[in-house]
Amino acid sequence: MSTTIAEREVALVDLVDRLLGGGVVVAGDITLAVADVDLVYVQLRALISSVATAQDKGLLPRMGDAL
Amino acid sequence: MSDKLLHAPLDLDPFASAIPRVDDALSRRINADPESLERGLAQLVLTVVELLRQLMERQALRRIDAGGLTDEQEERLGRTFMELDQRMAELREEFGLTEEDLNLDLGPLGRLL
Amino acid sequence: MIELYAITDNPGPPLPELAPELRLVPFDGLAAVCTPASKAEVSPQTLWHHEEVVEALMADRDLLPVRYGTRLDDEAEVARAMEGRSEELAAALDRVRGAVELSVRVMAAAATPSPPDPVATTSGAEYLRLRAQAEASREDAAGALHEPLAALARESAQGRPRPPELFRAAYLVERGAVDSFVAEVGRLQGESPGLAVLCTGPWPPYSFADR
Numbered sequence: 469m470s471t472t473i474a475e476r477e478v479a480l481v482d483l484v485d486r487l488l489g490g491g492v493v494v495a496g497d498i499t500l501a502v503a504d505v506d507l508v509y510v511q512l513r514a515l516i517s518s519v520a521t522a523q524d525k526g527l528l529p530r531m532g533d534a535l
Numbered sequence: 536m537s538d539k540l541l542h543a544p545l546d547l548d549p550f551a552s553a554i555p556r557v558d559d560a561l562s563r564r565i566n567a568d569p570e571s572l573e574r575g576l577a578q579l580v581l582t583v584v585e586l587l588r589q590l591m592e593r594q595a596l597r598r599i600d601a602g603g604l605t606d607e608q609e610e611r612l613g614r615t616f617m618e619l620d621q622r623m624a625e626l627r628e629e630f631g632l633t634e635e636d637l638n639l640d641l642g643p644l645g646r647l648l
Numbered sequence: 649m650i651e652l653y654a655i656t657d658n659p660g661p662p663l664p665e666l667a668p669e670l671r672l673v674p675f676d677g678l679a680a681v682c683t684p685a686s687k688a689e690v691s692p693q694t695l696w697h698h699e700e701v702v703e704a705l706m707a708d709r710d711l712l713p714v715r716y717g718t719r720l721d722d723e724a725e726v727a728r729a730m731e732g733r734s735e736e737l738a739a740a741l742d743r744v745r746g747a748v749e750l751s752v753r754v755m756a757a758a759a760t761p762s763p764p765d766p767v768a769t770t771s772g773a774e775y776l777r778l779r780a781q782a783e784a785s786r787e788d789a790a791g792a793l794h795e796p797l798a799a800l801a802r803e804s805a806q807g808r809p810r811p812p813e814l815f816r817a818a819y820l821v822e823r824g825a826v827d828s829f830v831a832e833v834g835r836l837q838g839e840s841p842g843l844a845v846l847c848t849g850p851w852p853p854y855s856f857a858d859r
Binding site: 474475477478479481482483 | 538539540543547550551
């Protein structure tokens with residue numbers, strides 16, 4: 469059982485490298501045609517979402533419309 | 536999802552060591568002492584957001600220098616970063632954090648920002 | 649918002665049922681495959697789900713996978729983004745036609761002792777030199793796997809290994825040649841007890857889609 473989890477996580481490394489670092493690049497909203505920045509962009513959205521979620525859960529003081 | 540491992544060594548440990556880094560990239564779990572949760576959490580999250588904002592801005596500038604973006608794309612990029620910068624300033628103010636507060640000291644690795 | 653998955657020939661086989669919201673935005677004998685953008689945050693689950701969709705498409709057609717997270721306002725914007733790119737994308741699609749991507753990563757085997765400690769009397773500089781040498785010879789051993797594997801692939805792309813990785817590369821392999829490629833990986837692993845060789849796939853040709 470633990471072998472399967474490790475295997476899936478190891479495969480995840482290869483998956484993340486490909487999905488976020490490879491593939492055809494199309495000029496989207498803020499997606500930039502540089503590998504590292506696409507990775508950063510996805511992370512940034514995830515992090516901004518997480519700050520909003522933390523706010524919803526009452527972990528952070530109430531914020532303005534900033535985020 | 537079928538198994539993607541076509542050939543694996545008997546001991547996956549060397550490859551398993553890479554996993555925490557992927558976790559960092561995707562994970563949104565933040566462990567913090569409950570008492571200082573608010574400020575510590577905000578500081579950590581905002582530090583990383585600021586780092587990413589700076590990285591993205593740098594990359595964008597490089598891209599603009601290299602050419603190949605339309606005027607409209609450049610304008611949207613510029614506006615996006617202006618908004619991000621403004622939001623960061625507002626968030627810092629909200630939590631009473633200065634720009635220096637977000638510059639984490641990583642010891643021998645130097646400062647983060 | 650629309651999320652892109654892949655570029656395919658058009659017309660092509662019917663879209664897979666596992667993702668009922670899949671739509672085609674056609675352009676010049678090709679099509680961009682997309683769905684309404686999901687609101688889910690990025691997580692291993694969303695990545696694997698996205699991959700499932702692309703692989704379901706790949707099961708019965710050739711495609712160029714699009715980078716994850718590529719979102720546009722609507723189908724009209726998708727069509728605009730594809731304008732002027734059909735020649736380039738058609739050529740890229742031809743390049744990967746009938747092939748899949750396999751990943752190979754090499755590390756030092758877990759049981760390998762770290763580089764032998766130099767004798768106590770050596771200087772610090774000498775110690776570092778010996779460490780560097782040992783490291784270099786391990787990297788050479790790992791890199792030696794590339795040639796026989798590249799010979800079995802249509803194309804290959806070496807990546808920058810991320811320490812403690814010694815070697816990493818992507819190989820574009822004919823669909824029917826995957827088994828013999830994997831067998832060769834096994835053979836090379838057998839010849840290199842000091843290395844741990846990992847081969848994953850088949851993946852859509854992410855590393856060969858956009859040069």
